[in-house]
Amino acid sequence: MTTTTSRGRGRGRRRAPTRIERAAGRAAALQKPRVILALLLLLALTSVMLLDGYLRAEVGGDQRVRTGASAGDVPDEVLDGGPVLTFRGGRATTVSVPDKTIALTFDDGPNPTWTPQVLRILREYDVPGTFFLVGSMVSRYPDIVADMVRQGEEVGIHTFTHVDLSYQSSARVRREMTQTQLALAGAAGITTTLFRAPYSSETDAIDDYSWPVYKELGEDGYTSVFVDTDSDDWKRPGVSKIVQWATPADGKGASVLFHDAGGERSQTIEALPAYIKKMKAAGYTFTTISGVLQQQDTAAGDAPGTAAGQRAGGLQAAHRRASGVTLYEGKALVAAVAVAEWTVPALSVGLMVVGVAVMGRFAMMLLLARRHFRQRNRRRFAWGAEVTRPVSVIVPAYNEKECIANTLKSLAGSTHPIEVVVVDDGSTDGTSEIAREAARSLGMTDVRVIRQDNAGKPAALNNGVRAARHDIVVMMDGDTVFEPDAVHQLVQPFADPEVGAVAGNAKVGNRDTVIGAWQHIEYVMGFNLDRRMYDLLRCMPTIPGAIGAFRRDAVLEAGGMSEDTLAEDTDITIAMHRAGRRVVYQEHARAWTEAPGSLKQLWSQRYRWSYGTMQALWKHRGCLTDRGPSGRFGRVGMPLVVLFQIVTPLFAPLIDVFTAYSMIFIDFRASLLAWLAVLGVQLVCAAYAFRLDREKYRYLLMMPLQQLAYRQMMYLVLIHSCVTALTGGRLRWQKLKRTGEVGTPAGATR
Structure with missing residues (x-):
């Protein structure tokens, strides 16, 4: 056995760090930031996928999910009132649609297949509509919403994920509303004061679970919109049935419900022109929810009304121009969703x-x-x-x-x-x-x-x-x-x-x-x-x-x-x-x-x-x-x-x-x-x-x-x-x- 030494070492001196020890020290100083960056990249991609998944809570049928609950806390004038609920001056007030008037409303959109067809029909027959939009769908299809607003249609909030707000916390309710407002701001540059709760129907269906939600939103300036004539088109009963069920009795006015999303809507697309022609032939006029409110104000001598409830400049009365932080946050949301919408399919392939x-x-x-x-x-x-x-x-x-x-x-x-x-x-x-x-x-x-x-x-x-x-x-x-x-x-x-x-x-x-x-x-x-x-x-x-x-x-x-x-x-x-x-x-x-x-x-x-x-x-x-x-x-x-x-x-x-x-x-x-x-x-x-x-x-x-x-x-x-x-x-x-x-x-x- 032999021993060879390449270079002698001095004694009695403090040992200098070896090459490996010095290199390890330098590497350690650089390693942590790169680990963090790697984790951030993976976290960012995971976040994009979670965002996409959150947005893909697809809307199904709009059938009611709760019946028979107590309504002891709900005022009788609300239960027996019209389909539009406001809290002006802090007092609950309902408004009915005037006789021979139709407020044509659509729920659950936008949908890339059916909503453009509905808009084309409304434009062809010069009829305004009020669309209650799901925020997640707005963020996925912002161009459709922008076209909708440019065409002069009115939009309202139908929550962000189509959730029944009656069972949600106050924080969840506010989050659903805020997120939808941001989506509207990013898509069309507006916010809205109109709201329709998913799974709602007529005002007499308001119960002690949902009433606090409407009160809270009313205090925040929202107008809640209900239905008094339902086409039940989501059941796909046939074109003639849809037209029949959407027709008010005895010449009364009505807030009429159709759907432009949430399922296969070919019967709705076929029934809508027939319905419009029938109602016009019967002497009905069409307006928006804002138009209904303005007609009520005019009748009460509060303010002059304009066609279909529009303000000067063509903006619907329920709409507000988005600006400042809301506008930028809305655009950021829409951009993030666009990234998610592109990333996940590409990732799938x-x-x-x-x-x-x-x-x-x-x-x-x-x-x-x-x-x-x-x-x-x-x-x-x-x-x-x-x-x-x-x-x-x-x-x-x-x-x-x-x-x-x-x-x-x-x-x-x-x-x-x-x-x-x-x-x-x-x-x-x-x-x-x-x-x-x-x-x-x-x-x-x-x-x-x-x-x-x-x-x-x-x-x-x-x-x-x-x-x-x-x-x-x-x-x-x-x-x-x-x-x-x-x-x-x-x-x-x-x-x-x-x-x-x-x-x-x-x-x-x-x-x-x-x-x-x-x-x-x-x-x-x-x-x-x-x-x-x-x-x-x-x-x-x-x-x-x-x-x-x-x-x-x-x-x-x-x-x-x-x-x-x-x-x-x-x-x-x-x-x-x-x-x-x-x-x-x-x-x-x-x-x-x-x-x-x-x-x-x-x-x-x-x-x-x-x-x-x-x-x-x-x-x-x-x-x-x-x-x-x-x-x-x-x-x-x-x-x-x-x-x-x-x-x-x-x-x-x-x-x-x-x-x-x-x-x-x-x-x-x-x-x-x-x-x-x-x-x-x-x-x-x-x-x-x-x-x-x-x-x-x-x-x-x-x-x-x-x-x-x-x-x-x-x-x-x-x-x-x-x-x-x-x-x-x-x-x-x-x-x-x-x-x-x-x-x-x-x-x-x-």
Whole structure:
């Protein structure tokens, strides 16, 4: 055993921060804002979807939902009065529609199919109408409302979500009214004083539940409008019935109810011209609700009236010009809804494409993994003549005092002749001393411990490659333990002269915790199943740092392990492809590694992995136009990595958000079944991966929880990495805390 030191260290001085510690400090200062930005992006998209769902509370039939309630608190003059209820001077007053007069009203709009047809009929017959609009529909179809107001029609509020206000809190009532006023302001630049409650009918139906609502709104200046003649067109009884039911008896005036939304309204569209012609022939005139009030004022000598209740300038008397904050907030609401209306359908199409791609990937993984397993496990399969010559095992180590002894102990039991090169990358915890003592106690004579100033893992690996005595170098992490035959199995593919690098089978050793079990599932399914597929396609993107082997000359020809990226394992693997070397997966070479034991450490590790992968792909983007093996990776491997390791996972959280959206706002049962079906497909893939790796299935019981919790964190990590990349951020190596709980392979539990 020998020890080499690259540079001596002074004593008696305060230790200066290492390169990693300094870089980690800088990264930590920049990391939090980017995490916040990533979360804000996801939150913004979620908010857009929630807004869209809130607006999609579609209006159904306007049938009454409550009858027979007490009306002891309602004044008799209101119960027996006309259909227009005002609170002028603080006193409840009802107004009836004059004889031979029709106040034509429409509920539940606007609707993009039926409302324009109603407006066309009113314009054709020169008849005014009063439309009681649902705020959510106004915000979705603002152009229709703007046309309505320009045409001279009158509008009123029918709440924002078509909810029965009788059972709502005072705050909810005010919110429903305010939101609808904002929608009107944003759509047509006006507000209104007219209100009709959903599920209301004639004034004699007012009860002790609804009366406080009308009083409260009356005190706020609203005029509540009821019905005294109902066409019941929502029942679709036929055109003749609609016309008949909408006709007042004995020449009386009436507030007549039709619907321009809330269902299929073709009978309404057909009945409306016939009704107008019939009533005009009978000597009736048409007006708005404001017109009714102005006629009453004129009759009382209060004020002169104008046609259809309009003020000078064509604005209906019930309308007010929106200005100031109300106008700007209204326009902002309409703009936000427009974004939501565009985003959700586009998202639906995009997620459908992603879903098809994911299902296609699962199918391809299963087929190619099965083919790979059967090909590599045939009785007569061999890479060539058995490789028995010694190899060099390089162990980069930085503050690995908890793990380095176990690592060397596992190498001491290797069935293949090896030399071990431990490169201490400026450790401050006595790693090199522990390594020397462990090698001495284990009787390992061919172990060298090289110390260098802290320069990072790539520099440590390069130092080890230069110091290696053999033509094949095995690289492992300082927290990893090898099974006895791992090295022997790992180097057998080098019997094929085309092979330049080999990826081993990394296993999670600390899998008995929840986080460890989640990572165990990911390693077996997400990593090793992928590697089988990539192996057959000859476009393996990454040789794991925990267990991988290279031809020494190939590494040196590629310029060594690059410090350009944080994913030096991905970087060197792509470099192997570009140099025309074949990269394969050896499933029988197993190593046990200590996975991060906390969510914080897991975030740090995966953040570095995903960001480093992006760096490596960008660095080697030139292979997209290369020829030969390099071009093969560029046109097969790189698109697969980008699609399935960046793009698809980036959209995957939206699948979950969209699933929740569908459960809440569309169809809970169908959405739940779809989610369970996808989970079932993933379980099948995971079970097959576990079978190939001869793992116990009990860990799959954690998979549903993994999908609900662990996977979401991985999505956020990827979003965080993308934000860092797009904002030009730089990330450096961050040391993970180790416990040393992964012992020798014999002690690892499957």
